[in-house]
Amino acid sequence: MKRVLLTGLISVLCIGILCALVVAFVINPAAYSACEVRIRAAMFEELNAAALEGMGGVSYDDLFTIEKDPAGKILMIGANAPRINEIARTVAESAQQRTQTRAEQGVEISLGTFSGIAFLGGAGGNIHFDVQSAGYVDVSFRSEFRSVGINQTLHRVVADFSSAFTLV
Numbered sequence: 517m518k519r520v521l522l523t524g525l526i527s528v529l530c531i532g533i534l535c536a537l538v539v540a541f542v543i544n545p546a547a548y549s550a551c552e553v554r555i556r557a558a559m560f561e562e563l564n565a566a567a568l569e570g571m572g573g574v575s576y577d578d579l580f581t582i583e584k585d586p587a588g589k590i591l592m593i594g595a596n597a598p599r600i601n602e603i604a605r606t607v608a609e610s611a612q613q614r615t616q617t618r619a620e621q622g623v624e625i626s627l628g629t630f631s632g633i634a635f636l637g638g639a640g641g642n643i644h645f646d647v648q649s650a651g652y653v654d655v656s657f658r659s660e661f662r663s664v665g666i667n668q669t670l671h672r673v674v675a676d677f678s679s680a681f682t683l684v
Contacts, residue, residue, distance in 0.1 A: 546630050551645055554623045555681065562614040563653065563677055570607035571675070579603075579673060593671065595659070604655040607675070611653040615681065619647045651681035 579600055583592045627640030655677055662670045 547625060547645070550625045550629045551623050551647060554625070555619060555647055558618045558623075559615050559679065559681055562618050563611050563679060566607055566611035566614050566653075567675065567677065570603055570610055574603060576673070580671075600657055604657065604675075607677075608653045608655045611655075611677070611679070615651070615653065615679070619681075622646045651679060653677065653679045 579596050581594045581596065582590055583594065585591050623645045624642040625645060626638050626642055628636030628638060655675060658674050658676060660672050660674065662672060664670045
């Protein structure tokens with residue numbers, strides 16, 4: 517009787533250890549990866565929406581002034597730094613707020629994802645995960661000139677968005 521009880525206890529202990537290992541090495545990484553992919557996609561959407569919202573209605577003339585000589589040759593292109601900084605600040609704040617709100621909504625992951633098998637990735641019901649996002653959004657502008665033909669130059673203004681988010 518003691519031998520059967522001891523064998524049963526050892527079996528239960530082994531199954532418990534095996535389950536803990538599966539959770540630690542299969543389910544946790546699969547869930548974290550799935551959450552990370554979903555939240556990155558959501559953050560990308562929110563950054564784009566904030567950029568479109570912040571840059572809407574802004575024209576080239578709002579950001580730059582062109583000075584010409586009497587013959588019409590361009591002498592200088594001056595940047596409206598306060599306006600550029602205002603746009604960068606507004607877009608960064610909007611993006612930060614939007615991404616935080618989106619992270620607070622959480623992420624839905626299907627049960628099949630927990631297996632770690634790509635074939636089962638979308639199978640089963642969904643489990644909701646709460647996500648806490650810690651990160652920042654930075655916006656900077658850069659200006660570049662490109663030759664586009666004989667006596668033609670393109671002045672291009674590019675807004676660079678950089679962000680980093682860590683899932684907690």
